[in-house]
Amino acid sequence: MTESRSTTRKSFRREGEDKRREDLIAATLECVAERGLAGATVREIALRADVTAGLIRYYFPAKDDLIGAAYRAVMNRMTVQASDALKSAADDPRDRLNAFVKANLGQPIMDPNNLSLWAGFIGMVHADPAMALAHRDGYLGFRDELEALIREALLAAGKPAEPIHTRRHAIAVNAIIDGLWLEGCLAGDIFAEGELAETGIAAIEAVLAISLNPEKGGAI
Amino acid sequence: MTESRSTTRKSFRREGEDKRREDLIAATLECVAERGLAGATVREIALRADVTAGLIRYYFPAKDDLIGAAYRAVMNRMTVQASDALKSAADDPRDRLNAFVKANLGQPIMDPNNLSLWAGFIGMVHADPAMALAHRDGYLGFRDELEALIREALLAAGKPAEPIHTRRHAIAVNAIIDGLWLEGCLAGDIFAEGELAETGIAAIEAVLAISLNPEKGGAI
DNA sequence: GCTCTAATTATGCAAGCGTATAAATACACA
DNA sequence: TGTGTATTTATACGCTTGCATAATTAGAGC
Missing domain, CATH: 1.10.10.60 (Homeodomain-like)
Known part of the structure; x- marks a missing residue:
């Protein structure tokens, strides 16, 4: 048959x-x-x-649902990776901020794949209110976390930490991290290993006017 | 008929x-x-x-030819807009760097439309060698220009300006500008007028350890 | 083992995409 | 005025896209 x-x-x-x-x-x-x-x-x-x-x-x-979920997943992944660095950092708040910055400016966060993902989504923020909302939430969450780390680091170095100043510092430090992350993702091949993390730490130390290595003492 | x-x-x-x-x-x-x-x-x-x-x-x-030309046009436009700010700046190099930073962190450069354009193209860098090359050229050009402005500003403030340091400063200052530009484009509604430009100037002054207002004197 | 149904495959639809091509015509030149 | 051609319109092609839908079946529960 x-x-x-x-x-x-x-x-x-x-x-x-x-x-x-x-x-x-x-x-x-x-x-x-x-x-x-x-x-x-x-x-x-x-x-x-x-x-x-x-x-x-x-x-x-709808496909948009999948794209939105993917964006949230990649942002969440980077957030978790940075938070993980805090878990293994020493207890001093300056060490913690140092570890947080270095995590954001090293693998696996600073990676061309992450840049492609992030840029692809970010490019839609202007045209898509849902993406705009997702981004805003992420930005404010990251900045708040950063501001808390900065406040504690300032206090540990014996410096004043009023909200009006820590807010401004958080904006600037966020910019330094994001800007260097972009440089590293887009042109990582022309920088030495760890170069951008060091550059970031130095710039942030200058902005905060403290050292992020507690053994060196409080302020610069 | x-x-x-x-x-x-x-x-x-x-x-x-x-x-x-x-x-x-x-x-x-x-x-x-x-x-x-x-x-x-x-x-x-x-x-x-x-x-x-x-x-x-x-x-x-091919459509890609048009997209590539559009990217180069928008990058060129932003470059020209920043350079125009230099033309009307005072002669002191610190004023010039100050004006350059403020131009990059204000209208029309810091604009959500520019962000959409930039991100759309940048998202393809990983997948498209021609876009990667265009971006690399633009990045190095911008950074070189910035490094020259920084060198002159340092010298005008009576500070040393060796290439190894000015390179590192240029990388950091580029990051500050790019990072704040992102914040301003993506979340401009939550910042006060000129707030990010001021934040940028303060951060760059800290990193370079000079004032970008010559009347205030040389170094901080 | 049998039944039911949620999960999955397979297939198709309509619209849109970049590209191809022929015909028409604006306009420079003699 | 007439001619030639580069520029432009109009149309079509083949393929791809997100979405729709019907049929099948894995596996839970009895």
Whole structure:
């Protein structure tokens, strides 16, 4: 008896919802990192995740939902990586700020893939209110964390730490970190190992007028 | 006698090649600013420029050629705007650096449209060697200009200005400018008028350990 | 083992994309 | 005025895109 109408369907295993979402987000981030946002088509993502486009739609009703989730995931990942550096830092607040800065200006945070992801999303902030909101939340969260680290470092160095000054310092230090991160991601090959982290620490020490190495004493 | 096969073709005027290219680039930049890179389709650009897609192809054989030209145009525009600020600055090098920084951290350079344009292009650096090259050239050009301004300002303040130090300062000052520019473009509504320019000047004064107001004297 | 249903595959749709090409015409020149 | 051609419009092509939908089946529960 001849086999009629070959309708062989690929065998599959079911996965839990969380795992599926995570895998789809990971596949999305890979696609964006390699080919930019435009290259992250539903088909490419599906191929990368070894599923079909229909499954993507099942978990993320519109492509924008997946893109938004991917952005939040990459921002969250960088935040966690920087926070992890705090966990293994010495107890002195200056060491902690030092470790935080160095984490943000070293691998795996300062990485061209992260830059591609970040820029792809950031480029949509002007046109997409949801992206604008996500970015604003992230920015303020990061800056608040930074301001707290700065306040503690100033106090540990015996310097005044009024909110009006720590706010301004946080804005400036955030700029130094972001700006050097950009330089490192975009032109990392022309800098020596650790050069940008050192440059960042030196600039921040100058701005705060303290040393971020407690053994050296309080203020510069 | 009835009119047969209405083939009325829109009347047109010819333009010179340079004007055409400029107009197409301008239309492209408008589209990118409003809708991100993905929104700048050939049809949308043609509509914006009041021409047809065929004409775009006549002047730019591939869409990538137009996108690349648009990127170079926006970078060049920002560079010219910053340089213009130098022309009207006082002669003292500290005034000149001060004016350069303020120009980069104020309108029209620090503008959400510029951010959208920049991010859209930057997001492709990792995936597109031509974009990577264009960016590298722009970065080194900007940094060299900044380094020269810094060197002169240091000398005017009676401070040493060896290349190893001015290079490092240029990297840091570039970061401060870029970082604050990002903050201003992405969250400009939460900062007071001129606040980021002031923050930038203060941070750079701290990093260089000089004042950028010559009447205040040489060093801090 | 059987039933049910949520998860998954496979396929298709309509719209849009960059690019290709032919025809028309503005305009420079003789 | 007539001619030639570079520029421009109009249209079409083949492919890709996000989304839609029907059919199938893994696996939980009884």
